[in-house]
Amino acid sequence: MKFGRFEQQGRVFYGILEGEEVSELDGSPFGSYRASGPRHRLPALKPLLPCIPANFYAAGLNYLAHIEWANKRAGASKKPPAQADVGYRSPNALVASGESIVIPADSPGPVEYEGELVAVIGKKARNLSEREALECVLGWTLGNDVSERTWQKSDRTLWRAKNCDTFKPMGPLIVTGLDPMKQTIATRVNGKVVSEYDTGKMLFSAQHYISRISRYMTLHPGDVVWLGTDGPTEPALKDGDVVEVCHREIGVLRNPVVRAKS
Helix, strand or coil: CEEEEEEECCEEEEEEEECCEEEECEECCCCCEECCCCEEEHHHCEECCCCCCCCEEEECCCEHHHHHHHHHHHCCCCCCCCCCCEEECCHHHEECCCCCEEECCCCCCCEECCEEEEEEECCCECCCCCCCHHHHEEEEEEEECCEEHHHHHHCCCCCCCCCCCCCEEEEEEEECCCCCCCCEEEEEECCEEEEEEEHHHECCCHHHHHHHHHHHCCECCCCEEECCCCCCCCCCCCCCCEEEEEECCCEEEEEEEEECCC
């Protein structure tokens, strides 16, 4: 099933996408709902963030090729993590597909994309085993973990590097029934594929991350867990670019890039 959150003439609602039509829901996929509302043509609707998370978790380094690329570029020798590290991001940085990524005027750059698979939590959960972990997941969406690399080196908490307004595009849909370890994520910049990888190469599985988080923190409906990226994340994004994170079922998360004037 493909859930989306949409706006039409100032009215916000969830719907189920079927082909090019959206069946409006009475309720939401995070609670009870009925597909009893009107049907809309998809182009007539404005796509919104598929959920508004209270908590926003992000996997640390989770793909070997990404670590190797970063080491080569920096002349470093960072080893793969011995355990799954979990970061925390600001929901304030989230924007929907179609909205602009705004590079701050004083950013020295480079600012780079990171296309990721995202778990969307569907029900309250605590102390899950890895075997149980996916039981709390409603479905899967896409994220672009936009990162300012100079600030990433200098800011101990990554507060600017990862959390500037608009630095976390997410969407466009939540798709149920996917195996998170058997997906292909691609990223395009100005129509050219610049990254493509298989999620089966994760160092720590989606199930592992969800289980690990739930051991210490209660997961709530609408929370999201971003699962990392693989390989290089070049070229750097610049004013006028269009960056797209793509998946066969979830669709295309498309965002133009602009640089703030001041």
